Amino acid sequence: MKSLVSSKPDQQKEWSSMLRILTTRLARIAAIAIMPVALSLSAFAADAPLRIAADPVPHTEILAFVQKLAPDFQFKIVELSQGVNPNELLASGDVDANYFQHVPYLRSQEQALGQKFAVAATVHIEPLxxxxxxxxxxxxxxxxxxxxxxxxxxxxxxxxxxxxxxxxxxxxxxxxxxxxxxxxxxxxxxxxxxxxxxxxxxxxxxxxxxxxxxxxxxxxxxxxxxxxxxxxxxxxEKADGNPYANVLVTTPKLADDPRIARLSKLLTSPEVAKFIREHYQGSVIPVNN
CATH class of the missing domain: 3.40.190.10 (Periplasmic binding protein-like II)
Known part of the structure; x- marks a missing residue:
């Protein structure tokens, strides 16, 4: 009887040790199972089409030309209607970027909305x-x-x-x-x-x-x-020294997003500058020639 009684603590320790090992292994299995899902979701977010709010003219037209220029680059143009504030859409996460404004207006919007935004590219001037x-x-x-x-x-x-x-x-x-x-x-x-x-x-x-x-x-x-x-x-307005160039704007969180980087590069490319010059005949002036 003494040996049986004395063995109970040993059995309890053994069962506890086995339970810890089993729990650890199950946690590892679960982590391995979840990891591909998490990675795929992350990859999906990086590959998801950008949502860009833009005025109909000339911004949507310029973005439509970019889509023809780089057909493999998928993004969605959210054409703006009157009464909609594109910076509010950006701040709330309803879009990933907007393209409609110049920097002085953007700074006034930051103060009004209590938000910080990031300028991703400087594209063109629309002379007043x-x-x-x-x-x-x-x-x-x-x-x-x-x-x-x-x-x-x-x-x-x-x-x-x-x-x-x-x-x-x-x-x-x-x-x-x-x-x-x-x-x-x-x-x-x-x-x-x-x-x-x-x-x-x-x-x-x-x-x-x-x-x-x-x-x-x-x-x-x-x-x-x-x-x-x-x-x-x-x-x-004169184009030279004009501080009111229109810009592509995003959030600080997305400022380094590779999709934003690619769109910025396309918008400031020689091909887009040529399109702006030829299509708008001086009514819209590219910043990058």
Missing amino acids: GVYSRKHKSFDAVPDGASVAVPNNATNLSRALYLLQAQGLIKLKAGFDAPDKQAATPQDIADNPKHLKILEIEAAQLPRSLDDVDLAVINGNYALEAGLSPAKDSLGL
Whole structure:
């Protein structure tokens, strides 16, 4: 009896040891079984098509050319409609990148949304232009004329600098660098024609042309409305030194993603630059020649 009783602790230790070994082996088997699934999911994420939010013109058109240029590179273009904020889509993870904006606007969006974004590529410039259906030249613009300008802070400032460059207004001293000093109508120091500045949503500016004397319109909205910035504008922004180049934007998390890297390389390629020059005839200007 003593030997049987004394053997119970030994048996318990042996069973405990065997249980630990069995548990360890089962855990290893489970890990090995799960590993290929995890690896395949990771590979799927890396190979999944990028989702890129873009304005219809010219951004979607440029991306469509990239798809023809590299048919093996799969990505999905999410064409934007009015009222949708592409930066909110990017911040929420509904898209992986967007292509519609310039850096000054992006920085203002970062502040407004409390988000950080990453610029992946600098692609093209859409010169801001002054248009009119009532007047053939700035000399013909009457006293008290109405001028429609974009109502968002960045492009409003940009429009005022363009009006200054055309000799229509003069801003206060020190307002000579649009990327460094933002301007508002309160910063107009001299307005010889007593122009009435009307702030309107940028996308609606082409529709305002029949109702105002002048309208300062973003290049993409002008193109969508059938206007040719290079031919139809009374005055156009200069491309040299222009800080408003349009960029491909993503999140810091995806900044080093190989899919983003490949798209960036394609968008800044000589082939895309040639397409932009030939297709838009100066209304859209490639940054990389």
